[in-house]
Amino acid sequence: MSVKVSMNVNGEAVSAEVPERTLLVSFLRETLNMTGTHVGCDTAQCGACTIHLNGRAIKSCNILAMQAEGGNVTTIEGLAKADGTLHPMQEAFRQNHGLQCGFCTPGMVMSAVDLVKNTPNPTEEQIRELMDGNICRCTGYHNIVKAIAAGATSMAANP
Amino acid sequence: MYQFKFQKAKSVAEAFAGLGKDGDAKLLAGGQSLIAAMKLRLSQPSTLIDLGDIAELRQIKVETGTVTIGAMTTHATVAASAEVNKALPALAMLAGSIGDRQVRNQGTIGGSIANNDPAADYPAACLGLGATIATNKRKISADAFFKGMYETALEAGEIITSVSFAIPKRAAYVKFKNPASRFAIVGVLVADFGSSARVAVTGAGPGVFRIAEMEKALVAKFAPESVANIKVPAEGLNSDLHAQADYRAHLITVLAQRAVIAALK
Numbered sequence: 001m002s003v004k005v006s007m008n009v010n011g012e013a014v015s016a017e018v019p020e021r022t023l024l025v026s027f028l029r030e031t032l033n034m035t036g037t038h039v040g041c042d043t044a045q046c047g048a049c050t051i052h053l054n055g056r057a058i059k060s061c062n063i064l065a066m067q068a069e070g071g072n073v074t075t076i077e078g079l080a081k082a083d084g085t086l087h088p089m090q091e092a093f094r095q096n097h098g099l100q101c102g103f104c105t106p107g108m109v110m111s112a113v114d115l116v117k118n119t120p121n122p123t124e125e126q127i128r129e130l131m132d133g134n135i136c137r138c139t140g141y142h143n144i145v146k147a148i149a150a151g152a153t154s155m156a157a158n159p
Numbered sequence: 160m161y162q163f164k165f166q167k168a169k170s171v172a173e174a175f176a177g178l179g180k181d182g183d184a185k186l187l188a189g190g191q192s193l194i195a196a197m198k199l200r201l202s203q204p205s206t207l208i209d210l211g212d213i214a215e216l217r218q219i220k221v222e223t224g225t226v227t228i229g230a231m232t233t234h235a236t237v238a239a240s241a242e243v244n245k246a247l248p249a250l251a252m253l254a255g256s257i258g259d260r261q262v263r264n265q266g267t268i269g270g271s272i273a274n275n276d277p278a279a280d281y282p283a284a285c286l287g288l289g290a291t292i293a294t295n296k297r298k299i300s301a302d303a304f305f306k307g308m309y310e311t312a313l314e315a316g317e318i319i320t321s322v323s324f325a326i327p328k329r330a331a332y333v334k335f336k337n338p339a340s341r342f343a344i345v346g347v348l349v350a351d352f353g354s355s356a357r358v359a360v361t362g363a364g365p366g367v368f369r370i371a372e373m374e375k376a377l378v379a380k381f382a383p384e385s386v387a388n389i390k391v392p393a394e395g396l397n398s399d400l401h402a403q404a405d406y407r408a409h410l411i412t413v414l415a416q417r418a419v420i421a422a423l424k
Contacts, residue, residue: 001162001164003165019162020162020163020164020165020207021160021161021162021163021197023194023198042198043195043198044191044195044261044262045339045340047259047261050261053265056235056264056265057260057261057264058261058264058265059261059262059265062190062191062194062195062262062265063190063194063265064165064187064190064194064207066165066167066209067187067190067209067211069167111260111261114260114264115260118239130260132259132260132341133258133259133260133261133262134259
């Protein structure tokens, strides 16, 4: 059995027939072949699958594609400008070496953008606390926190 | 996940009709517990009826003496609501302590209390703040709603529409959380209503419960020392890899004092 699901992903209307039980992350990765969004734990704990649905960061491994029906989805592929200029948060991760193996990075960046949107100019303590939905198994948190602080400053300067 | 049929309800009436057509149908709110349980094949609904498109279930109303939250309001919305922060800051703070940011952006109050996880935060808010749970059929007091582990008073075809909290003189919620899941190992909500007081505990037992002895002591004097020497028996409390029953019993008294201190601030 299948169902038609339609949504807007990174500004583009997409639509496909998928089984009802398709998770949003599977729809992105396997139906749309957009593999920037990662599956880490697949149990809604690690945050590697974080995307924005209607402007809010959520874990795409823990919702059905059909729950995003008609919605606006932004993934890591939709963050940079069309000419390739990185989003200020992506650039901050690059400048501060906010990654080790890089597996958690797409989720970290998507979560960080949402964090700064809701908490502009976060303190280091706030960053550490509010990023508790994202896990880095390399334990490279120090540079991630530095990157998010720098990204917040940069996002404030380039709204 | 087992296969299922999917239906998006446009109204509560449509969701109710859907439940009537399929005895094994389940309502889908934010899905932060249900989808995870289905992925593990611990839950096998034949139809999922998604309530996500019903705007009328997402309203927050603050009136004299009560704060009413629509069943499909997310934890993040409650935590960030200026109205809730002003009228009942303990509730906003509790909502902001649930899970992580991503979970709070998707999880809902109706889903949380319908699931009645023994370590969830909202059941403590409902019981501690004398909430009334409104469904498509009736109004249920929190005291009658929570029936123990994952069990509620909800009947077949019954859909939670909103939860109304009584606004106390002061209240606070303090939890000792599992650092990985952010679920409460023990969480205590205390509320001072002047002529009465309520103390609700989550995480410690098979379901949320009140402590009458502490409530009596807090009515006499709303101060931390009123509860400091009230011990809760460990018998019947949860023992698991996170904490033994006697430790949970000890935490209840400690957290009750901290909650009273926080409420007085």
